[in-house]
Amino acid sequence: xxxxxxxxxxxxxxxxxxxxxxxxxxxxxxxxxxxxxxxxxxxxxxxxxxxxxxxxxxxxxxxxxxxxxxxxxxxxxxxxxxxxxxxxxxxxxxxx
Amino acid sequence: xxxxxxxxxxxxxxxxxxxxxxxxxxxxxxxxxxxxxxxxxxxxxxxxxxxxxxxxxxxxxxxxxxxxxxxxxxxxxxxxxxxxxxxxxxxxxxxxxxxxxxxxxxxxxxxxxxxxxxxxxxxxxxxxxxxxxxxxxxxxxxxxxxxxxxxxxxxxxxxxxxxxxxxxxxxxxxxxxxxxxxxxxxxxxxxxxxxxxxxxxxxxxxxxxxxxxxxxxxxxxxxxxxxxxxxxxxxxxxxxxxxxxxxxxxxxxxxxxxxxxxxxxxxxxxxxxxxxxxxxxxxxxxxxxxxxxxxxxxxxxxxxxxxxxxxxxxxxxxxxxxxxxxxxxxxxxxxxxxxxxxxxxxxxxxxxxxxxxxxxxxxxxxxxxxxxxxxxxxxxxxxxxxxxxxxxxxxxxxxxxxxxxxxxxxxxxxxxxxxxxxxxxxxxxxxxxx
Numbered sequence: 443x444x445x446x447x448x449x450x451x452x453x454x455x456x457x458x459x460x461x462x463x464x465x466x467x468x469x470x471x472x473x474x475x476x477x478x479x480x481x482x483x484x485x486x487x488x489x490x491x492x493x494x495x496x497x498x499x500x501x502x503x504x505x506x507x508x509x510x511x512x513x514x515x516x517x518x519x520x521x522x523x524x525x526x527x528x529x530x531x532x533x534x535x536x537x538x
Numbered sequence: 539x540x541x542x543x544x545x546x547x548x549x550x551x552x553x554x555x556x557x558x559x560x561x562x563x564x565x566x567x568x569x570x571x572x573x574x575x576x577x578x579x580x581x582x583x584x585x586x587x588x589x590x591x592x593x594x595x596x597x598x599x600x601x602x603x604x605x606x607x608x609x610x611x612x613x614x615x616x617x618x619x620x621x622x623x624x625x626x627x628x629x630x631x632x633x634x635x636x637x638x639x640x641x642x643x644x645x646x647x648x649x650x651x652x653x654x655x656x657x658x659x660x661x662x663x664x665x666x667x668x669x670x671x672x673x674x675x676x677x678x679x680x681x682x683x684x685x686x687x688x689x690x691x692x693x694x695x696x697x698x699x700x701x702x703x704x705x706x707x708x709x710x711x712x713x714x715x716x717x718x719x720x721x722x723x724x725x726x727x728x729x730x731x732x733x734x735x736x737x738x739x740x741x742x743x744x745x746x747x748x749x750x751x752x753x754x755x756x757x758x759x760x761x762x763x764x765x766x767x768x769x770x771x772x773x774x775x776x777x778x779x780x781x782x783x784x785x786x787x788x789x790x791x792x793x794x795x796x797x798x799x800x801x802x803x804x805x806x807x808x809x810x811x812x813x814x815x816x817x818x819x820x821x822x823x824x825x826x827x828x829x830x831x832x833x834x835x836x837x838x839x840x841x842x843x844x845x846x847x848x849x850x851x852x853x854x855x856x857x858x859x860x861x862x863x864x865x866x867x868x869x870x871x872x873x874x875x876x877x878x879x880x881x882x883x884x885x886x887x888x889x890x891x892x893x894x895x896x897x898x899x900x901x902x903x904x905x906x907x908x909x910x911x912x913x914x915x916x917x918x919x920x921x922x923x924x925x926x927x928x929x930x931x932x933x934x935x936x937x938x939x940x941x942x943x944x945x946x947x948x949x950x951x952x953x954x955x956x957x958x959x960x961x962x963x964x965x966x967x968x969x970x971x972x
Binding site (some may be wrong): 444445446447448449450451452453454455456457458459460461462463464465466467468469470471476482483484485486488489490491492493495500510511512513514515516522525526529530531532533534535536 | 540541542543544545546547548549550551563564565566567569570571575578579581582585587588590591592603604607610611612613614618619620621622623625627628629630631632634636637638640644649657658659660681685686687688690691692693695696698699703744771775776777778793824831903904906907908910911915922967
């Protein structure tokens with residue numbers, strides 16, 4: 443019979459995950475302001491401009507505005523506060 | 539923003555679908571609305587990006603814009619109103635099994651680098667822990683695969699477990715603990731295939747028999763190899779994994795992800811060792827960890843045309859990541875003969891001569907993504923660089939981004955430029971972890 447050994451688990455300690463709820467959705471986008479958040483990845487600004495133009499052409503009652511964080515890969519509390527204050531919804535892109 | 543009442547949809551490229559699922563789950567909101575366009579966005583024309591917008595979401599198999607609009611207006615479900623809460627505690631020990639089965643288990647769980655590991659039995663881990671005076675339950679630090687991922691935490695014992703797995707000896711543990719304490723992962727998940735080159739300085743190098751001479755950067759020394767491997771293994775296991783598609787996205791990968799720790803050849807260097815630049819004394823032992831290893835350029839010298847060669851090499855280095863000049867002692871001594879009596883003097887020359895046309899500097903994806911926002915915000919020197927005419931020559935590195943490390947056994951007068959910005963590197967005391 444093969445001898446059994448006991449070994450340590452090599453993994454670190456993960457943080458506890460706490461559930462978060464989503465915001466109530468809008469009944470309609472008509473007349474609403476959507477902030478298009480350019481996450482500053484290379485070429486994402488061009489993507490957001492195309493998205494802005496698509497809304498202007500196909501859903502003209504929707505208002506859009508491109509907004510940008512202060513820098514890439516950093517949380518920008520000022521930008522978040524502005525979105526929370528001014529926008530009815532937000533689209534973030536492109537990238538992670 | 540969802541928490542503040544703003545309905546939100548995120549747009550990603552399709553190769554990140556698995557990763558997005560993992561991240562949203564770890565953030566307690568697995569039903570956060572996501573839409574996908576094809577990879578890549580970089581380098582695509584406005585017309586091509588418009589076609590993405592008017593086309594299909596390749597992950598959710600529906601029109602992209604339909605998913606985007608539905609994400610903002612479709613009523614919430616029961617799952618949206620709760621999110622998920624859970625704990626992921628890991629046991630101290632695994633269930634007893636045969637060595638063969640445990641080797642397979644470690645490999646199947648992606649806890650190895652696919653080379654055999656030394657199984658971390660209680661006896662071996664206890665022996666490893668004798669390499670430090672620190673308590674096994676002391677917290678060493680936190681690590682994550684990249685920004686915006688969750689930090690995982692680890693103790694001295696957890697670091698020792700991974701050191702055993704790498705085949706390290708107890709006397710190496712202070713260096714391995716210092717690497718872990720840096721919080722610098724050797725398993726970066728960036729799409730750029732980074733590694734974490736690390737340079738050991740001070741008396742510890744000789745105390746544990748590290749090799750700074752012939753073959754220092756190769757598999758020719760037990761301490762160099764197993765310390766580097768320990769940094770790699772502890773990174774993937776203590777940060778919450780390094781799994782392709784979930785916690786690793788490096789497009790090409792990097793051979794330096796196996797092991798990338800080496801000592802400076804202080805005894806044969808004509809210059810001050812690296813850690814003195816960070817305010818340490820020669821009698822201090824440290825390890826300096828870089829985010830780097832993305833490119834390597836090699837050459838010989840300094841020969842008659844060394845200035846031209848250096849300018850060409852510096853121009854070829856990737857702009858976001860300044861080089862570490864890794865020099866054989868022969869090269870370093872020849873530079874002294876040319877009047878470079880200090881590392882700093884040669885670093886300053888390199889910074890001044892790292893000039894490329896402005897259009898070339900700004901035509902880089904990571905300069906665009908990570909540096910341009912600083913330039914736009916008025917941060918110098920980038921703000922001035924952004925105003926330069928397209929053909930104007932601008933210095934792409936600051937002196938504080940460049941470092942020099944003397945390594946090698948003097949069988950050849952060779953040197954390399956290896957990516958690794960010194961301004962982003964961390965130097966950690968090894969003595970604190972003895």
